[in-house]
Amino acid sequence: MAEPYLVVEHLTKVYERGQVLALKDVSFTVEKGEFLVVIGLSGSGKSTLLRCINRLVEPTSGRIFLGGVEITRLSAREMRKMRRKIGMIFQQFNLIKRATVMTNVLTGRLGYNPTWRTLLGLFPKEDRELALKNLERVGLSDKAYVRADELSGGQQQRVGIARALMQEPELLLADEPVSALDPATSHSVMQYLEQMNREDGVTVLASLHFLSLARRYGTRIIALKEGRLVFDGPPEAIDDAKFKEIYGEEAEQVEVR
């Protein structure tokens, strides 16, 4: 059997000299084309887990393989190259607020272009065309030259998706992509992620707060509790008992429609 696409082995992350344990001995694998949802309470280590995969956060110990390459061993330079294939979107969108939507989307191509040209704000014509194409895809072609902070939350997250699309990623990390959005907008954003997953074959790792969203979009779910992996399986396998184990005794299930 072929090696899985993403392998995480005994991943541990300790912050601040042993005071805060964010991840403890987490291991799992992801096949190409999966839509894996990470659930868990706030502070359970979801964000840290995603950030370890593109090494925005340096793991304390453990290994991560992506497409057979050991990510945790790459030099800073090699890691930069590797990051081009790993798109990421964020809870707070993290756009350049004072810049246009176009500029924001083009930053997705920074890794593919020579430094000196991008420092002057110059991007090749193909990139600009690709940017317009991707903006059209997320339904924002008429907003290309609008300042990013003039957009609504849902629109800003779609710009974030377009920026990730510019990288032509194989893997997409989504760190609570809809937590700052209202329920209706949440679904529209999640549908773009689903589309990327189905049509472009992008493997998606998304952390979500709501179990209902996780069930609706995930092909598989893993759950973290206080930095430990407590569940790994198909969405149907999370019953009431499992739910209470992950979220605590007093939790109630909330539906997002």
Place this chain on the structure above:
Amino acid sequence: MNGYPDGIVKEPPEWLSRRRLLDALILRLKGAGQRLAIVLLDMLAIGVLWILVSYIISWHVYGVIAYTLVPWWLFGVGVVEAAAVWESFGRSLGHRLARKELRPRQGGKSTLGQRLVYYIAWHITVLPMVGLLASPPWHERLAGLSLVPFSMEGKKPTPWWRTSSGLFMAVFLCAAVAAAVSVTMDKESLTRLFTQAGRTVKFWKALFSPDTSILLPSIRDLVVTIFMAVIATSFAVVVAVPLSFLAARNLMRGPIGRPIYTVLRGAMSIIRSIEPVIWAIIFLVWVTARRAPFAGVLALWVHSIADLTKLYAERLESIDPGLVEAITSTGAGRLQVLRYAVVPQIINPYISFTLYRWDINIRMATVVGVVGGGGIGQRLYFYLKNLAWQQAGTVMILIVILVWAIDYLSARLRAKLA
């Protein structure tokens, strides 16, 4: 295979690992440092109050200045004892500022006995400073008390006049005001303030009857002053922008970065604390008085660098790390992250700070001119020295107009940038 007998211990226990030992050491040092800081703060507060009270008593009762009223060694012992009593039997100022309190390890309320044990043990273990290195410190362990974060859980708020710290602060403020009054004021000058205003009429008259004949050369000097500020500010920006990156806490991490940050920030606050007038005198001696405005420019330049570096660096420290993460995650290099994640967040504040500093420099340039740094200030000083009140008044009116105009202009521009 690692030197340990088979079947008994497979590997060294985890607490013996280097990281764990280092963690434990740092934990103890942190705890000791915090407790020491609390004691020192209490001693400082009590000591200063004692000095203030002694000063007032000796001045008003004996008519001399005495700072302790008792031999210095008695003063020292008194301060240490007072701090110990305060910390053992109440919640001291230091505890309050550190947001800590002493609570029994078992919960519930502490007894007088526990407090007494704490007070005695404090002398035995804390004074020689050995007891602090245990975790928890010995005197706390003996008394069964522990220093924990303060919590209002299950308590009612106490009004300030029922707390030792509140009373202390009230007494302290009264003593400080009383001491300050007795140092700076006396009855004679106070009566003069309300009766002798007529003496100044001559000056006011001269100040408000401008001498138009010196208007043109004065305006020429005014322009020199503006140029001094512009040059000093723009050259300061050139130096301060790169320095600010080295002086930002969030960018300078690790064993190389942190010392650079500390040294740079320290140097900048020392330079800032030396007044531009002093710098002007230094540079007048340095570059000789031949080209006076140049010394003034250098003085403003040095002071502006320190000030701008601090303002810029503080702005850098508060940038949103999310955007840095986002741009880094696209595979961008260091310079690209700087250009697309950092610069967009700092460019407007940087311009705004620069304008603000330019505005300050114009005001400072006139002050620097007084010591011979060139520009309008030098002219003002010349008239004042020669008791030419009418001409001095003219120059002062011009300065007021200039400062007001620049103030207004820079405020408007900065409002646009915000």
